[in-house]
Amino acid sequence: MVRGTARAWAVLGPVLWGCGLALQGGMLYPRESASRERKDLDGLWSFRADFSDNRRQGFEQQWYRTPLRESGPTLDMPVPSSFNDVGQDGQLRGFVGWVWYEREATLPQRWTQDLGTRVVLRIGSAQYYAIVVSAASSRQGEWAGAAAEHSWGCLGLSGSQLFPDSLPPGAPYVDIICVNSYLSWYHDFGHLEVIQLQLATQFENWYRKYQKPIIQSEYGADAIVGLHHDPPLMFSEEYQKDLLEQYHVVLDQKRKEYVVGELIWNFADFMTDQSPPRVMGNKKGIFTRQRQPKGAAFLLRQRYWKLANETRYHWSAMKSQCVGMSPFTL
Numbered sequence: 440m441v442r443g444t445a446r447a448w449a450v451l452g453p454v455l456w457g458c459g460l461a462l463q464g465g466m467l468y469p470r471e472s473a474s475r476e477r478k479d480l481d482g483l484w485s486f487r488a489d490f491s492d493n494r495r496q497g498f499e500q501q502w503y504r505t506p507l508r509e510s511g512p513t514l515d516m517p518v519p520s521s522f523n524d525v526g527q528d529g530q531l532r533g534f535v536g537w538v539w540y541e542r543e544a545t546l547p548q549r550w551t552q553d554l555g556t557r558v559v560l561r562i563g564s565a566q567y568y569a570i571v572v573s574a575a576s577s578r579q580g581e582w583a584g585a586a587a588e589h590s591w592g593c594l595g596l597s598g599s600q601l602f603p604d605s606l607p608p609g610a611p612y613v614d615i616i617c618v619n620s621y622l623s624w625y626h627d628f629g630h631l632e633v634i635q636l637q638l639a640t641q642f643e644n645w646y647r648k649y650q651k652p653i654i655q656s657e658y659g660a661d662a663i664v665g666l667h668h669d670p671p672l673m674f675s676e677e678y679q680k681d682l683l684e685q686y687h688v689v690l691d692q693k694r695k696e697y698v699v700g701e702l703i704w705n706f707a708d709f710m711t712d713q714s715p716p717r718v719m720g721n722k723k724g725i726f727t728r729q730r731q732p733k734g735a736a737f738l739l740r741q742r743y744w745k746l747a748n749e750t751r752y753h754w755s756a757m758k759s760q761c762v763g764m765s766p767f768t769l
Contacts, residue, residue: 469561478544485541486516494536503572507541516540519563524709524728533712615699616645619657623682629673634685642689646697653693654700658686661722664733674718676734679725683735687742703739 471477485507489497497503502510516522518540523532550556560573620641622634642653662679671677683703690701708724711717720728725736 469559476547476550478546480542480544481518482542483515484518485513486522487511487513487539488522488531488534489537489539490530490534497537497539502539506543507539513541518542521709523711532710611649613651615654616649616651617654617656618645619704620655621658621660623685624660624673629678631671631678631681631685634682635689638686638689639692642693642698652697652699654702655686655690655698656700656702657704658701659683659704659723661718662733662735663718663722664727664731674722679723679733680735680738683738 469475469477487497487502487507487510489495497510500510507513514526516525522538523534526532546558550558560571562569562571618641620638622637623629623631627633627637645651645653660679660682661674662676663674664676666675668675668677671681686701690698694701703725705721705723705725707726707730708720708722708728710720710728725733725739727733
């Protein structure tokens with residue numbers, strides 16, 4: 440039971456391929472109700488990146504045992520946000536390694552008076568490997584702590600050249616296979632006509648061998664806002680839009696069978712290290728860094744409304760929204 444003042448440290452590290460955090464017993468998105476209160480922890484958190492050579496100084500010096508500010512210089516970091524995309528520090532923009540977040544919050548007194556009250560710390564949309572440490576102190580100075588290491592519940596695959604024989608040995612034991620592919624972007628440059636054949640073939644090969652539902656967990660192309668060309672050329676808004684449409688043809692076919700989800704990469708442009716393939720950052724967003732829409736944003740808006748209308752059903756039907764009467768029907 441958490442009492443009095445609670446301090447939580449969230450340690451975020453190297454990216455894991457994944458598609459969902461599975462909580463024991465399941466958990467719906469928490470909403471206010473007559474029996475549930477919410478305390479939002481969004482806002483400015485104390486932040487520090489571990490710039491040590493081995494990136495593990497924070498663990499070795501146990502930064503989590505005292506307020507983060509006592510370990511060294513900290514920044515005020517907005518949450519939610521991407522720390523690489525905040526500020527002008529070039530070292531932080533290109534940083535890869537462990538970073539530390541800390542937020543101190545005071546719990547409502549009524550949460551601590553009833554020992555039967557269940558208090559849950561929920562972290563939403565954390566796309567990184569995370570260790571969460573919470574520490575609580577009562578007025579008498581007693582301390583209680585808890586730590587949880589977050590893991591992911593499905594197999595993620597990166598790259599458009601993966602085939603069933605090259606999948607990791609854990610593939611037969613997972614519930615869902617997540618696939619990232621960038622057809623006609625990182626290879627077959629400019630050849631949009633090959634996407635449907637390549638994507639359908641990959642889906643069929645993976646499903647034939649493993650009989651697992653599949654999520655297309657990444658797909659997309661870079662587009663520089665305001666750059667137009669007819670016929671579509673790479674980096675134009677038209678090319679990004681047409682590439683997505685080619686994917687959608689196959690996704691619409693296969694979601695009637697075993698494809699149960701799709702996630703575009705990416706919501707918005709973001710900064711990266713400087714390199715020849717990057718035009719001032721990753722431009723795969725359907726929105727700019729200033730959150731202005733590109734042409735593809737309107738395509739996705741129309742598509743998602745269409746999917747929402749097509750998959751709406753009455754709960755008593757007990758029928759899967761995505762796969763109809765396939766073996767994965769609920």
